[in-house]
Amino acid sequence: MPVPALSDAEAVEVARDLGLRFAAGAAERDRQRLLPTAELDQLSGSGLLAVTVPREFGGAQLGAETLAEVFRLLAAGDPNIAQIPHSHFVYVNAMRTQGSPDQQAFFFGEVLAGKRFGNAQSEIKSRHVRDHATTLRPAGPDEWILDGEKGYCTGALFAHWIPVLAHRGEGGPLHVAWVERDAAGVTVIDDWDGLGQRTTASGTVRLDGVRVPAGRLTPYHLTFEKPQIYGAFAQLLHAAIDAGIARAALSEAAGFVTTKSRPYPDAGVERAAEDPLIVHTFGQLELQIRAAEALLAEAGRAVDRAGADLNATTAGQASLAVAAARAMTTAASVDAGSRLFEVAGTRSALAALNLDRHWRNARTHTLHDPAAWKVQHLGRYAVDGTLPPNHGQL
CATH class of the missing domain: 2.40.110.10 (Butyryl-CoA Dehydrogenase, subunit A, domain 2)
Structure with a gap:
């Protein structure tokens, strides 16, 4: 059965609803390592996996800004589920840019029928991420x-x-x-x-x-022989996952502090949520996460602008915008996953609560690409206007 076609607003609303549903079982799935097979079937049936199929093949062809928000909302619910279809969208994009008309008609038809793409790209025994023996x-x-x-x-x-x-x-x-x-x-x-x-x-x-x-x-190989946003698109979705982790960590910390934490005696308050030091830390994290979310949205718009008028300059600007988002969402997710214990106190460290999953998820996922290299390319551009290299990690 063909999946439903979604508008931008509908895609965001569906992602928000699914994210809330997925959040309910996220801690238990992590604790027992229960693979989210049923949840992925829900995701497939929702129509979200088909939103980037081009219009001429029957799809909605939604933009990168919307897709980044979709990923952020899914990741706020369960970043594991959000990461699983990452390569699906990357390879839909690869088919869009390098597939023949016959190939596009077939594979886009598969996506519209609810089929999922995986990934077999990296090689553990290779010298680096762009080295392949297969x-x-x-x-x-x-x-x-x-x-x-x-x-x-x-x-x-x-x-x-x-x-x-x-x-x-x-x-x-x-x-x-x-x-x-x-x-x-x-x-x-x-x-x-x-x-x-x-x-x-x-x-x-x-x-x-x-x-x-x-x-x-x-x-x-032809992808990188001319200006491209293939890499920026892929990196944007990674940034969205980290932004979702950061927001989920802060939300769960707030829920804990307002319902379970005890106040520190020196604060002279009745509730931990009224402690000015705790409130200040929440403010710092909220500021950092808002900045990450704003950079994510701007990066999505930059990718969309480059897609509409693709040349070396617009592609480079898109990569720089995504690099900024990735660097910021990396810091925000790791910091929020760690500092939630700082504000929530000793009780939050109980293993049964599994609150450490936010930090573990952030620390693991942010290792995909070194944030320091994102900052390096931003610095080179700031110093002398050098555009970043034309490869898939930017």
Whole structure:
């Protein structure tokens, strides 16, 4: 059954409602590492996973600013659930920019039918994040054989299609091989053991002699041979997840302080929520999180502006805006996840409450890309107007 088409306002409202629903079980899922299979089915059925499909293929083609807010609201409920479809949207974008008309018609049709894309991109044994050993070798004029092993494959376990980043030929150009989740030779292993984001199932994908028709390959290398917002779009969604974690941590801290915390005697107040030192700390965190949310919204608008008029300058400005958002949301989420204990007091440290999941989620997710490099590129631009490099991490 086709999923419903949503307007900007409808998408935000649906995300807000789902975020509230997902929040109810987030602590227990984290504690027991219960994978959110049913919740992902709700997300798929809501229509949110199809909101960026282009209009000419029957989609709503909603912009980056709206999608960032959707991710922020989902992450405020459960950042694990928000992270799982991150690659789905990134590869919908990849198909939009590099797919042939026939490929687009097929795969966008899959998305509109409720199908999910995963990810098999990074390699744990590689020298760095942009180094890949997975290879496609020819098996005839219209077929390739795919071999390799990928790690950090968020979304793959729950996917219908797994886009795999691989060299076409030994040392050849990078392509995306679109592989069905249950294809022969594909093994998805739930071996993710992170201290945070515990229920994303970001495990291993092994590819052993997987047969891929030529019509299921799209070029990846061409993405970065001209100005692009592919990287900025992907990074924007990461920033939105961190902003959601920060807001959730502060909200839960406020709920605890107003209902469970005892006042410190020297404050001379009846309620912990009236302690001026606690109120001041909440004010500091609120200021930091509001700044992160504002930078996130502006980054979304910058990506949308660049998409409407794409050139080296607009693409660079979008990357800088997203870099600022990522640096700020990194600090806000880690700080809020830690300082919630400072305001909530000793009782908040009880393991049964599982309030430390906010810090663990923030600390784990913010490791995707070093925030220091975001600041470095911002600094270079501030000093002499140097635009950031044209790659997928910005």
